[in-house]
Amino acid sequence: MKSKQLHFYQTTPEELTDNILIGVDIKLKEFFKKYRPPKKDDEELLTVDETIKLLKCSKQALWNWRKNEILPSYRIGNRVYYKKSDIYLKLIKQD
Secondary structure, three states, rough: OOOOOOOOOOOHHHHHHHHHHHHHHHHHHHHHHHOOOOOOOHHEOHHHHHHHHHHOHHHHHHHHHHHOOOOEEEEOOOEEEEEHHHHHHHHHHHO
């Protein structure tokens, strides 16, 4: 069995803290880049059918969420739309 060599480095507590904070900062940026909701410029309205496909739910479930104000909807004429960003926020927040 081969053993690995240990390397010891002398660092000050401040340097160690800075290195840890840099690592945390990088991980947080990666997380928010991956899971952030779309920007306001990227607002996209989804039809009922598109929303059902995105959420993989039934039409009845979507209707119940709309009526119980769980998922906000927008009406234009006789049609109902959902904002993609509202859906993502609801999935992340889940009050």
